[in-house]
Amino acid sequence: MLPEIRELIATKNKRVIRNVAQYFEPADIAEVWAELTLRERLTFFNALDTKFTTDIFEFLKDDQKIELLNKLSAQRKKAILNEMSPDDRTDLFSILPNEEVEKLIPLLEENEQVRARELLSYKGTTAGGLMTTDYVSAPENIKIAQVLRELRSRAKEIDFIQNIYIVDRINRLMGVIPLKNLLTASPLKKVDKVMNTYIPSVNLDMDQEEVAKIFAKYDEPSLPVLDKLGRMKGVITVDDVIDVIKEEATEDIHHFGAAGVTDEYLAANPFAIAQKRVVWLIILALAGFISGSVLEHYSFLLSSIVTISFFIPILMNTSGSAGTQAATVVVRGLATGEIKLGDVWRVVRKEFLIGILMGIIAGIITALRAIILQGDVMLGFTVATAMVLAIVIATSLGGILPIFFKKLGVDPALMSGPLIATILDTTTLLIYFNVTMFLLWRF
Amino acid sequence: MLPEIRELIATKNKRVIRNVAQYFEPADIAEVWAELTLRERLTFFNALDTKFTTDIFEFLKDDQKIELLNKLSAQRKKAILNEMSPDDRTDLFSILPNEEVEKLIPLLEENEQVRARELLSYKGTTAGGLMTTDYVSAPENIKIAQVLRELRSRAKEIDFIQNIYIVDRINRLMGVIPLKNLLTASPLKKVDKVMNTYIPSVNLDMDQEEVAKIFAKYDEPSLPVLDKLGRMKGVITVDDVIDVIKEEATEDIHHFGAAGVTDEYLAANPFAIAQKRVVWLIILALAGFISGSVLEHYSFLLSSIVTISFFIPILMNTSGSAGTQAATVVVRGLATGEIKLGDVWRVVRKEFLIGILMGIIAGIITALRAIILQGDVMLGFTVATAMVLAIVIATSLGGILPIFFKKLGVDPALMSGPLIATILDTTTLLIYFNVTMFLLWRF
Numbered sequence: 001m002l003p004e005i006r007e008l009i010a011t012k013n014k015r016v017i018r019n020v021a022q023y024f025e026p027a028d029i030a031e032v033w034a035e036l037t038l039r040e041r042l043t044f045f046n047a048l049d050t051k052f053t054t055d056i057f058e059f060l061k062d063d064q065k066i067e068l069l070n071k072l073s074a075q076r077k078k079a080i081l082n083e084m085s086p087d088d089r090t091d092l093f094s095i096l097p098n099e100e101v102e103k104l105i106p107l108l109e110e111n112e113q114v115r116a117r118e119l120l121s122y123k124g125t126t127a128g129g130l131m132t133t134d135y136v137s138a139p140e141n142i143k144i145a146q147v148l149r150e151l152r153s154r155a156k157e158i159d160f161i162q163n164i165y166i167v168d169r170i171n172r173l174m175g176v177i178p179l180k181n182l183l184t185a186s187p188l189k190k191v192d193k194v195m196n197t198y199i200p201s202v203n204l205d206m207d208q209e210e211v212a213k214i215f216a217k218y219d220e221p222s223l224p225v226l227d228k229l230g231r232m233k234g235v236i237t238v239d240d241v242i243d244v245i246k247e248e249a250t251e252d253i254h255h256f257g258a259a260g261v262t263d264e265y266l267a268a269n270p271f272a273i274a275q276k277r278v279v280w281l282i283i284l285a286l287a288g289f290i291s292g293s294v295l296e297h298y299s300f301l302l303s304s305i306v307t308i309s310f311f312i313p314i315l316m317n318t319s320g321s322a323g324t325q326a327a328t329v330v331v332r333g334l335a336t337g338e339i340k341l342g343d344v345w346r347v348v349r350k351e352f353l354i355g356i357l358m359g360i361i362a363g364i365i366t367a368l369r370a371i372i373l374q375g376d377v378m379l380g381f382t383v384a385t386a387m388v389l390a391i392v393i394a395t396s397l398g399g400i401l402p403i404f405f406k407k408l409g410v411d412p413a414l415m416s417g418p419l420i421a422t423i424l425d426t427t428t429l430l431i432y433f434n435v436t437m438f439l440l441w442r443f
Numbered sequence: 444m445l446p447e448i449r450e451l452i453a454t455k456n457k458r459v460i461r462n463v464a465q466y467f468e469p470a471d472i473a474e475v476w477a478e479l480t481l482r483e484r485l486t487f488f489n490a491l492d493t494k495f496t497t498d499i500f501e502f503l504k505d506d507q508k509i510e511l512l513n514k515l516s517a518q519r520k521k522a523i524l525n526e527m528s529p530d531d532r533t534d535l536f537s538i539l540p541n542e543e544v545e546k547l548i549p550l551l552e553e554n555e556q557v558r559a560r561e562l563l564s565y566k567g568t569t570a571g572g573l574m575t576t577d578y579v580s581a582p583e584n585i586k587i588a589q590v591l592r593e594l595r596s597r598a599k600e601i602d603f604i605q606n607i608y609i610v611d612r613i614n615r616l617m618g619v620i621p622l623k624n625l626l627t628a629s630p631l632k633k634v635d636k637v638m639n640t641y642i643p644s645v646n647l648d649m650d651q652e653e654v655a656k657i658f659a660k661y662d663e664p665s666l667p668v669l670d671k672l673g674r675m676k677g678v679i680t681v682d683d684v685i686d687v688i689k690e691e692a693t694e695d696i697h698h699f700g701a702a703g704v705t706d707e708y709l710a711a712n713p714f715a716i717a718q719k720r721v722v723w724l725i726i727l728a729l730a731g732f733i734s735g736s737v738l739e740h741y742s743f744l745l746s747s748i749v750t751i752s753f754f755i756p757i758l759m760n761t762s763g764s765a766g767t768q769a770a771t772v773v774v775r776g777l778a779t780g781e782i783k784l785g786d787v788w789r790v791v792r793k794e795f796l797i798g799i800l801m802g803i804i805a806g807i808i809t810a811l812r813a814i815i816l817q818g819d820v821m822l823g824f825t826v827a828t829a830m831v832l833a834i835v836i837a838t839s840l841g842g843i844l845p846i847f848f849k850k851l852g853v854d855p856a857l858m859s860g861p862l863i864a865t866i867l868d869t870t871t872l873l874i875y876f877n878v879t880m881f882l883l884w885r886f
Contacts, residue, residue, distance in 0.1 A: 025661065155626055253775045254771060259772050273772075278801045278804050281761060281804075284761060285757060285761050285808055292757050302745075302752060316756065317861075321864075417861070
């Protein structure tokens with residue numbers, strides 16, 4: 001698509017650009033934006049009308065938006081800011097420095113200024129920070145025909161309308177009429193005879209993760225946002241929720257990989273990334289000293305039976321992997337809500353059994369190695385016994401520790417794979433050396 | 444909410460149940476379904492009208508749906524199956540045995556039977572498997588007033604209407620009219636004067652992961668599905684896409700934890716789970732033998748300088764963690780599309796630098812331990828040097844291997860944390876023993 005847009009811009013004919021550009025989707029134009037030169041971007045933008053430029057603008061990346069804001073004429077900037085949907089505008093303001101925002105807000109129409117300041121006052125990761133104030137509401141006591149009239153006058157300025165929200169005198173939400181029902185209802189009926197009165201909604205200060213769960217539960221493309229008194233404050237549309245779901249999954253995955261949370265990896269400074277990761281690496285290294293000390297404590301065993309040291313990596317590795325497997329499934333289950341705090345004993349029972357099954361298989365394989373390569377049956381038996389015990393402990397702890405974190409109010413994903421593996425290094429060594437003393441040392 | 448529903452059912456008065464139940468949301472009722480006895484479920488269900496029961500039914504879990512289907516009267520079963528939205532019905536059919544489906548399809552109205560068979564013929568994880576055939580289309584050459592009339596006649600049977608799709612004689616998609624524009628357009632205008640002609644769409648055989656990306660890109664609550672000739676086959680709504688995004692994230696996380704993919708963990712048989720996991724555990728254990736052999740090969744070093752063995756766990760652990768951190772970020776970046784195949788050198792340069800920074804810090808900490816606890820400066824220097832090299836290799840490989848997998852057409856998440864850690868065990872031991880020989884052994 002880039003060559004077509006390039007060619008179009010090269011005509012430098014505003015009318016041609018405007019006419020042809022409407023055959024492109026704003027999201028597609030935004031996708032190739034980075035490939036255009038600044039000059040091309042400005043020529044293109046200045047040829048289009050406000051509605052279309054705003055549609056493209058809303059799809060651009062943060063740095064591209066800021067660049068354009070600095071280069072556009074004051075008049076154009078004003079037009080775009082007024083055309084933007086309130087939630088996207090709030091997102092833009094929240095990445096700009098305060099003094100810049102204070103210069104931009106006065107460019108808005110008067111009633112938009114109040115709304116902009118209100119939206120900015122909500123935390124970005126709550127329902128208030130996600131919602132838009134662009135929605136259609138109507139009082140309880142009017143007729144359908146009047147609602148239709150109101151709707152026609154406002155339809156142009158609102159991107160997506162699914163419901164008409166019916167409110168009382170102090171703006172409390174009383175019911176909703178889906179747009180399609182409005183079409184089939186008799187125009188002479190009162191709205192309160194047509195509206196649905198049971199309406200899923202989210203609270204203004206609800207965390208975005210909770211909001212995403214409510215959207216997933218009710219399968220609605222948009223939901224109203226209410227304050228503590230039940231008053232209508234805005235609407236959240238599902239496209240913003242998709243971003244939240246992806247962000248939350250990324251956060252969980254990064255936590256579980258003990259990698260801190262890195263946004264925009266490719267653009268980020270390596271020093272900044274290293275700083276986030278090294279915190280975890282130091283914690284893990286310090287925790288790793290414990291297993292080093294265990295090794296030191298049992299060094300008399302190592303020096304008298306050198307062969308047992310060959311099995312240390314495989315034991316630590318296998319139990320670490322088994323623990324990571326269990327933690328992975330439980331951390332994700334807690335995130336999606338499939339596993340609840342009360343399920344802790346079901347999880348433990350299940351992981352205990354899984355540990356025994358996997359331990360026996362891994363134990364047999366390791367024993368065979370000891371018997372074949374070292375020719376030592378007793379060593380094989382020792383290693384296999386240690387393997388079964390180590391893996392049972394691994395899967396059980398891997399299942400239990402994330403739930404324990406959640407109980408403490410800590411993000412369970414912070415009980416990461418590497419952290420589990422580090423904890424299990426110590427337990428595995430303790431098990432191995434004690435099994436060795438019991439089975440091998442005494443002979 | 445459970446006590447209220449219980450109390451309501453206890454009245455056994457169909458009229459009361461029907462009247463009060465409408466104040467509940469179907470999704471909320473479905474959530475407490477598991478807590479009701481079979482008797483309560485049936486009493487409740489049999490009191491409600493078809494529309495409301497179907498709404499609840501669609502929110503139930505698979506096993507709850509199957510139970511109800513077996514218990515409901517033939518007439519009721521027929522009514523619900525006909526009322527269900529085609530995509531939910533297809534999902535239900537796809538979990539039932541074939542002979543059961545063949546008994547159910549004849550219960551549908553004649554034209555629904557054809558649609559049901561067509562939908563069943565698409566793979567569940569493609570656009571065809573996600574779409575519904577419930578949408579409103581209109582020919583090109585009619586007036587807005589006619590579209591409104593058609594819409595009024597069909598609005599009841601369709602859950603969610605965002606767009607009217609305008610098609611030509613062979614059903615090729617020519618344009619869309621958003622429902623809200625229909626309200627503001629003059630009823631006398633021809634549809635082709637009002638419709639938008641550039642429409643994002645998805646292909647019938649597109650993979651669901653790709654579908655989710657297109658939804659995220661265009662921010663639309665629904666998108667049309669076209670076949671290779673551009674003919675309209677159905678519509679995908681965003682609520683199904685949310686499920687896909689969550690499923691895909693779960694799959695990635697499970698893969699990255701080397702846990703296989705487990706659906707419905709709590710309900711699944713421990714033997715089945717163990718079977719999936721043990722495959723990976725065996726692969727990891729066999730790969731782990733390599734590090735065991737390295738250890739064996741250098742056992743002369745271990746037996747002559749016992750202190751060096753104390754640092755093996757910490758070196759393996761720290762490099763494994765550093766590699767997992769890098770792989771985590773890159774695997775997620777590849778999944779969200781932030782990192783592309785062509786970015787491989789940017790990733791390597793970045794991870795190399797991050798590795799040096801983190802290696803120096805981890806090296807200093809480990810050296811201090813050797814100097815303080817073992818009182819051996821040269822040992823400290825040896826361990827620190829090995830740490831820097833091991834971590835640089837770890838972050839670089841952690842960054843490069845998932846991209847390499849993707850290039851081979853393998854899911855990058857399969858280059859899991861435990862697999863990376865296992866590979867790095869070998870490289871770390873090789874580095875450590877060689878550094879030891881070079882710096883410590885010769886003195």
